[in-house]
Amino acid sequence: MKSIAIDGPSGAGKSTIAKILSKKLGFIYLDTGALYRSISYKLLNMNIDLNDDILLKNILKDTKIEIKFIDDNQKIYIDDIDVSDNIRRPEISMAASKFSAIDSVRKYLFKKQIDISKKNNIIMDGRDIGTIILPNADLKIFLTANLDDRVNRRYKELKKNGMDINLEDVKRDMEKRDNHDSTRKISPLKIAQDAIIIDTTGYSLEKTLDEVGLIIKGRF
Ligand code: DC
Numbered sequence: 001m002k003s004i005a006i007d008g009p010s011g012a013g014k015s016t017i018a019k020i021l022s023k024k025l026g027f028i029y030l031d032t033g034a035l036y037r038s039i040s041y042k043l044l045n046m047n048i049d050l051n052d053d054i055l056l057k058n059i060l061k062d063t064k065i066e067i068k069f070i071d072d073n074q075k076i077y078i079d080d081i082d083v084s085d086n087i088r089r090p091e092i093s094m095a096a097s098k099f100s101a102i103d104s105v106r107k108y109l110f111k112k113q114i115d116i117s118k119k120n121n122i123i124m125d126g127r128d129i130g131t132i133i134l135p136n137a138d139l140k141i142f143l144t145a146n147l148d149d150r151v152n153r154r155y156k157e158l159k160k161n162g163m164d165i166n167l168e169d170v171k172r173d174m175e176k177r178d179n180h181d182s183t184r185k186i187s188p189l190k191i192a193q194d195a196i197i198i199d200t201t202g203y204s205l206e207k208t209l210d211e212v213g214l215i216i217k218g219r220f
Pocket residue numbers: 010011032033034036037093096097100101125126127128129177181
């Protein structure tokens with residue numbers, strides 16, 4: 001099976017690029033952030049003590065998480081409930097950053113990601129894809145941009161989806177989340193040694209796609 005890993009901080013445009021690329025190449029696209037968001041959505045609503053690892057493991061064991069690829073969209077279900085829209089809320093972004101640092105959560109989702117990658121030609125985006133999940137990926141891209149560009153993109157996206165937010169809050173949350181994701185002990189956000197870094201600061205989507213196009217040319 002062929003695989004492409006795309007990692008980078010939040011708001012770098014990973015999912016937009018991965019979606020377009022997957023269509024072009026006929027690969028499955030897996031948004032791994034959505035997996036962390038869904039588990040976090042469930043745990044947040046249960047309001048449990050996260051230090052109780054036995055309880056946490058039992059909850060995870062009994063959790064059904066399903067991804068369905070409908071038309072061009074990835075729909076995600078937790079215990080048969082479609083949470084695809086709810087997991088995009090800013091409080092779930094923060095919760096996902098917090099809960100994704102927990103070893104039991106990562107182990108549970110590690111297995112899911114590996115299972116999917118074994119059965120499909122795949123593009124996965126996340127934080128640890130090139131380093132931990134797909135260390136032998138055929139191509140690894142680290143997509144980044146400066147904080148202001150990433151904040152502006154995320155702000156526009158959230159506004160477009162009808163969310164009532166302000167730019168300062170988006171910036172504060174993004175800084176906090178990136179710091180947390182890149183300094184945690186287990187599988188932090190890191191550039192894989194063999195990743196190609198694309199800094200999209202000041203780039204339009206077209207320019208980013210052109211650059212990615214040059215990288216994949218003749219490879220798949
Ligand atoms: O990609 P995203 O913003 O939807 O991800 C939400 C959070 O999930 C992110 O802040 C950190 C965590 N995450 C992770 O730890 N590892 C991944 N592969 C993907 C996401």
